[in-house]
Amino acid sequence: MAHRKTSKRSKARTMLRLADLEQSKKAVLHSLGATSSQESYGHAIDEFIGWYCSEPRLSFNRTVVLRYRFFLEQKNLAPSTINVRLAAVRRLAYEASDTGLLSPDVAAGIRRVKGAKRLGVRIGNWLTIDQSKTLLGKPSDSLRGKRDRAILALLIGCGLRRAELVGLKTGDFQVREEHCVIADLVGKGKHIRTVPVPSWAKRNVDEWIAAADIADGAIFRRVSRLDKIWGDEITPKAIWHVVKAAAKRADIKNLAPHDLRRTCARLCHLAGGELEQIQFLLGHASVQTTERYLGCKQKLSQAVNDKLGLEDT
Numbered sequence: 001m002a003h004r005k006t007s008k009r010s011k012a013r014t015m016l017r018l019a020d021l022e023q024s025k026k027a028v029l030h031s032l033g034a035t036s037s038q039e040s041y042g043h044a045i046d047e048f049i050g051w052y053c054s055e056p057r058l059s060f061n062r063t064v065v066l067r068y069r070f071f072l073e074q075k076n077l078a079p080s081t082i083n084v085r086l087a088a089v090r091r092l093a094y095e096a097s098d099t100g101l102l103s104p105d106v107a108a109g110i111r112r113v114k115g116a117k118r119l120g121v122r123i124g125n126w127l128t129i130d131q132s133k134t135l136l137g138k139p140s141d142s143l144r145g146k147r148d149r150a151i152l153a154l155l156i157g158c159g160l161r162r163a164e165l166v167g168l169k170t171g172d173f174q175v176r177e178e179h180c181v182i183a184d185l186v187g188k189g190k191h192i193r194t195v196p197v198p199s200w201a202k203r204n205v206d207e208w209i210a211a212a213d214i215a216d217g218a219i220f221r222r223v224s225r226l227d228k229i230w231g232d233e234i235t236p237k238a239i240w241h242v243v244k245a246a247a248k249r250a251d252i253k254n255l256a257p258h259d260l261r262r263t264c265a266r267l268c269h270l271a272g273g274e275l276e277q278i279q280f281l282l283g284h285a286s287v288q289t290t291e292r293y294l295g296c297k298q299k300l301s302q303a304v305n306d307k308l309g310l311e312d313t
Helices: 004-012 018-031 035-052 064-073 080-099 104-111 128-138 143-158 162-166 199-212 238-247 257-270 275-282 289-293
Strands: 173-176 179-186 192-194
Touching: 004 199, 018 035, 018 064, 035 064, 035 128, 035 257, 064 104, 080 104, 128 143, 128 238, 128 257, 143 199, 143 238, 143 257, 162 238, 192 275, 238 257, 257 275
Parallel strands: none
Antiparallel strands: 173 179, 179 192
């Protein structure tokens, strides 16, 4: 009798109920630090659970995940989208195994499922100096116009990510080495960096803060249709709409907020900025490795984003 219990307990588990999947999903989301990652993985896992539960008595194993990859490919999704969803499924399997809901061998097989092949490399979108000036537009007298111009100035001038921009507080702007900076900015992967702010970008931010009468808290707020401040913050999605509206006015197609981050890097490089200084500015994940290998130091007094060609904006 004892022998039967042992063999039953050691039997590999390959089928997960909806409650098991939801429990594993919570574990995955809890392990992620960035809100954007939680949203992306949460959506991807929900999509998989919907597909998984649509077919009765389906096992959760490598073969099933391969079928799911084929299902995604049949929907003509981009390889990057497919790979994000598969990464979420692999993470789901790992957490299910870690909590004892799934056999470790089955989870290992799922984690070996390869992603979709990329055909070519997406080169992104960069703006020229003239296009950047057109995107920024002329100074506005309205609150919304001042806010949007300040947002665009920081995206182009400092290469900030949307999540970094919406999290800016009034006390984040400081002076280091006689240069205005965004001090101790916590970016992707919780990497901390100091971002130099060009004088023309800071001027646009100051004009917005003065017009909106913001004394503390988040710098960027929502603006109502009556041109009044509404709420205490702004969302990353709102930044997307600001960029899209500006791109439409400037007749620039297929422009995303992250393209302005690429533009900042390109303009810094064209202005003679050193590669490692641009890495410092953008806070790429490999910047610490670059520091150790090159033994370089960030130059705040000669910031690479001071000479973008937009000083008279």
